[in-house]
Amino acid sequence: MGRAPCCDKANVKRGPWSPEEDAKLKSYIEHHGTGGNWIALPNKIGLKRCGKSCRLRWLNYLRPNIKHGGFSEEEDNIICSLYVSIGSRWSIIAAQLPGRTDNDIKNYWNTKLKKKLGGKQPPNQVSHPNILSSMQTHHHLITDPTSTSISHLNLNACTTQLPISPTNINHHHDDMISFQLPQPHHSLFINSTNLPSSSATTENNTNTNTSSHDSPTIFQAAFQSFPINHHDFTHFVDVKTEQQVLEDAMLDLAMDMDLGIIMSSTQTITTSPSSHITSQSHHPFISQTQTIMPQFHCAFHDATYFGMQ
DNA sequence: AACAATTGCAACCGCGTTTAA
DNA sequence: CTTAAACGCGGTTGCAATTGT
Numbered sequence: 416m417g418r419a420p421c422c423d424k425a426n427v428k429r430g431p432w433s434p435e436e437d438a439k440l441k442s443y444i445e446h447h448g449t450g451g452n453w454i455a456l457p458n459k460i461g462l463k464r465c466g467k468s469c470r471l472r473w474l475n476y477l478r479p480n481i482k483h484g485g486f487s488e489e490e491d492n493i494i495c496s497l498y499v500s501i502g503s504r505w506s507i508i509a510a511q512l513p514g515r516t517d518n519d520i521k522n523y524w525n526t527k528l529k530k531k532l533g534g535k536q537p538p539n540q541v542s543h544p545n546i547l548s549s550m551q552t553h554h555h556l557i558t559d560p561t562s563t564s565i566s567h568l569n570l571n572a573c574t575t576q577l578p579i580s581p582t583n584i585n586h587h588h589d590d591m592i593s594f595q596l597p598q599p600h601h602s603l604f605i606n607s608t609n610l611p612s613s614s615a616t617t618e619n620n621t622n623t624n625t626s627s628h629d630s631p632t633i634f635q636a637a638f639q640s641f642p643i644n645h646h647d648f649t650h651f652v653d654v655k656t657e658q659q660v661l662e663d664a665m666l667d668l669a670m671d672m673d674l675g676i677i678m679s680s681t682q683t684i685t686t687s688p689s690s691h692i693t694s695q696s697h698h699p700f701i702s703q704t705q706t707i708m709p710q711f712h713c714a715f716h717d718a719t720y721f722g723m724q
Numbered sequence: 725a726a727c728a729a730t731t732g733c734a735a736c737c738g739c740g741t742t743t744a745a
Numbered sequence: 746c747t748t749a750a751a752c753g754c755g756g757t758t759g760c761a762a763t764t765g766t
Contacts (some may be wrong), residue, residue: 454751506754522733
């Protein structure tokens with residue numbers, strides 16, 4: 416037995432809205448509000464429309480400050496980065512773009528951005544719907560309970576300091592060191608675009624000419640080095656703000672899952688051996704400034720949990 | 725010019741979640 | 746606590762406009 420229909424389909428108008436219908440709906444809501452009941456709204460106004468249809472029309476077209484078309488490059492970047500991070504959570508993505516609706520962004524993605532990105536897939540659909548709640552649960556992130564917006568995440572609990580001692584540091588080159596992480600399943604910030612092209616083994620590689628340190632654009636830097644043979648890549652430590660930590664953790668997680676790269680029990684980190692750990696950090700989508708800190712923070716997540724469950 | 729294919733987007737559908745009785 | 750109604754979201758569809766042959 417299915418759910419009861421929200422309205423009498425035989426007695427409601429469907430299809431495109433007329434200017435008169437728009438005017439009625441807009442005028443009524445501006446003067447009286449929705450009354451918290453969309454289903455009852457059409458009757459009050461005298462519209463032969465389904466309540467859900469009224470809601471959609473208002474949210475997507477009639478409410479104030481709605482923007483249509485003309486997506487900026489910055490908006491492209493935000494959409495792409497969030498899509499790679501959290502998948503098709505259009506309402507969350509729309510919440511980051513004032514004036515944009517989830518429907519608009521969804522259409523824009525499906526018709527424009529997806530093609531430009533060459534068909535890159537979002538995170539594992541099995542896992543990603545719970546990514547935010549999982550991160551909150553397992554890393555004690557505190558969120559504003561009234562908001563699902565990523566920007567409200569409290570990042571303070573998302574960082575930890577790695578105990579680096581002389582015993583687990585290995586010197587490889589004059590300018591490079593590596594060391595082992597002490598705990599299993601801690602994955603790191605892995606920015607594929609940090610990888611020198613010579614160390615990133617690529618398959619079906621058709622475009623590796625662009626320097627990874629160029630100012631990244633979504634179409635130039637993103638996934639440029641993918642797919643990577645995971646036996647042959649080196650993790651570069653990023654030193655970054657806590658805000659960046661979360662953004663990158665989410666993006667890197669998405670990429671790990673997309674690529675099937677699951678963190679093993681130990682990780683090698685390579686960075687430059689100065690008194691301050693510094694590393695160039697180019698996110699696939701988000702350009703970020705260089706940060707230098709006397710000690711670095713490392714956000715971690717349980718890759719096994721996210722990737723395998 | 726005619727037709728087919730493709731594109732872009734508004735609107736609908738169905739289902740999971742939330743709310744209120 | 747239970748359950749039905751309503752909400753909100755993401756996926757899909759339908760169709761007009763545009764482009765290609």
